[in-house]
Amino acid sequence: xxAPSITDFWKREPPALAxxxxxxxxxxxxxxxxxxxxxxxxxxxxxxxxxxxxxxxxRLTRARPREARYWYWYGYVSRLLGRVALxxxxxxxxxxxxxxxxxxxxxxxxxxxxxxxxxxFARSVAVYARGMPAxxxxxxxxIMASNCAESLMALxxxxxxxxxxxxxxxxxxxxxxxxxxxxxTAYDRLGSWGQADAARQRALVLDPYxxxxxxxxxxxxxxxxxxxxxxxxYEGQGQLRKAVSQWRLFLRARPRSRWQRxxxxxxARLLRVVATxxxxxxxxxxxxxxxxxxxxxxxxxxxxxxxKRQGQQGPLPEGRLPxxxxxRGGRIKRVVIGWSPGVLRDMAIAQCVVRRLRNRLxxxxxxxxxxxxxxxxxxx
Numbered sequence: 465x466x467a468p469s470i471t472d473f474w475k476r477e478p479p480a481l482a483x484x485x486x487x488x489x490x491x492x493x494x495x496x497x498x499x500x501x502x503x504x505x506x507x508x509x510x511x512x513x514x515x516x517x518x519x520x521x522x523r524l525t526r527a528r529p530r531e532a533r534y535w536y537w538y539g540y541v542s543r544l545l546g547r548v549a550l551x552x553x554x555x556x557x558x559x560x561x562x563x564x565x566x567x568x569x570x571x572x573x574x575x576x577x578x579x580x581x582x583x584x585f586a587r588s589v590a591v592y593a594r595g596m597p598a599x600x601x602x603x604x605x606x607i608m609a610s611n612c613a614e615s616l617m618a619l620x621x622x623x624x625x626x627x628x629x630x631x632x633x634x635x636x637x638x639x640x641x642x643x644x645x646x647x648x649t650a651y652d653r654l655g656s657w658g659q660a661d662a663a664r665q666r667a668l669v670l671d672p673y674x675x676x677x678x679x680x681x682x683x684x685x686x687x688x689x690x691x692x693x694x695x696x697x698y699e700g701q702g703q704l705r706k707a708v709s710q711w712r713l714f715l716r717a718r719p720r721s722r723w724q725r726x727x728x729x730x731x732a733r734l735l736r737v738v739a740t741x742x743x744x745x746x747x748x749x750x751x752x753x754x755x756x757x758x759x760x761x762x763x764x765x766x767x768x769x770x771x772k773r774q775g776q777q778g779p780l781p782e783g784r785l786p787x788x789x790x791x792r793g794g795r796i797k798r799v800v801i802g803w804s805p806g807v808l809r810d811m812a813i814a815q816c817v818v819r820r821l822r823n824r825l826x827x828x829x830x831x832x833x834x835x836x837x838x839x840x841x842x843x844x
Contacts, residue, residue, distance in 0.1 A: 489521075489524060492517040493517070495513045495520070496513075496514060496537075496540075499511070499512075508544055518542065518545060521541055531561075536558045536565065539551045551578065555575055568598040569608075572598070576615070577683075583686070585616075585618045585685070589615050592609075596608050596609060602635045603636055606632045607642075609628050610628075610642050610643045613625040613650070614684070615685065622653055629643045630647070641671035644663050644664075644667035645676055647663040648660050648696055648697075649692060649693055649696065653726060664700040668697070668700055674694070677690060686721075694710040695708075695714060699730075704737060704738050704843070707730075707734055709779075712731065715728070743770045743773075743774055745770055745838050746838065747759050747836070747838055748836075748839050749836075754828065754836065755827060757828070758828050759836075762826075765824070766817055766838055766840075770840055772812075781813070781840070783840060784807050784808055784839055785801065785838045785840050786801065786836070786837045787821065788800040788802040791830070791831055793830070795824065795826065796821050796822060797822070798822075799818045799822050800818075808840055
């Protein structure tokens with residue numbers, strides 16, 4: 465070891481200054497604690513307290529620019545306040561001062577997301593690669609691996625993305641629908657449709673309501689890529705019209721995407737299938753109960769109206785159509801399109817149904833009010 469020199473003596477910091485800075489840091493952290501609520505994702509309750517803490521930490525970083533702990537907390541509070549540029553510069557400086565900082569995994573987690581949202585995908589991948597080995601929690605490492613794979617896919621490095629998604633699944637074998645959704649998309653873009661379908665089926669088992677694609681807190685990079693994921697998911701559920709709509713949204717949202725050609729191939733194939741669909745009307749229930757002949761009497765004009773609507777502008781709607789009828793002398797004298805859960809609202813169909821049912825004979829019904837609910841579907 466090197467023996468202390470006279471230069472070291474003159475470089476020593478006065479104890480009073482050191483105590484003052486320690487007090488400022490304690491005060492800043494107390495203000496942060498008072499200004500946010502507890503939890504994994506702090507919510508700022510008092511902006512003035514957090515801003516005051518930010519000001520104190522700024523003073524500390526100016527006074528001791530080579531003190532990593534000041535820069536770490538300065539970046540932390542900057543992130544709480546949404547000051548992205550300061551967060552990046554502060555935490556990158558922490559790594560320069562202390563390459564093996566104790567909170568490297570958390571900083572990498574946050575910075576990876578920030579860089580991805582800025583479109584700096586290569587830097588995002590590098591930050592995730594730095595942070596994953598530093599994390600003690602397998603769940604955190606699994607989420608970082610999945611996020612890293614998304615950035616790799618944005619760079620067009622599909623094989624590396626597949627490997628990273630597989631790594632995420634190994635780290636989080638349960639409840640990891642996000643990795644399966646990403647794996648589905650990566651395999652589809654590679655042209656491995658069998659493997660893409662296998663990943664999709666697994667994702668649908670884990671996430672049948674697609675909350676991993678449209679839930680709160682979910683984000684995609686690039687932003688418009690969510691439509692690509694949703695289109696494949698809806699196709700796996702058999703909702704081909706919704707899939708067609710999502711492919712069109714993707715083509716509009718990402719006009720310069722490298723996956724435009726593949727999206728157009730998917731869209732053309734689905735449009736050929738959807739073109740074969742015929743409108744269907746299914747009887748749901750009625751009050752009071754109707755005979756089979758009465759049901760056919762009502763279903764025929766409703767189906768005719770539904771088919772007529774097919775040739776008009778806009779997509780063919782789907783849903784329940786409740787018909788309320790006043791019957792006198794065996795004939796329908798008054799028709800009103802009623803309400804029920806999941807009701808179909810379309811003026812063209814409603815007006816046509818009212819016109820065609822009025823004064824029609826209703827076998828088995830002499831007098832009273834009848835409520836019949838039909839299910840209209842645009843597919844087979």
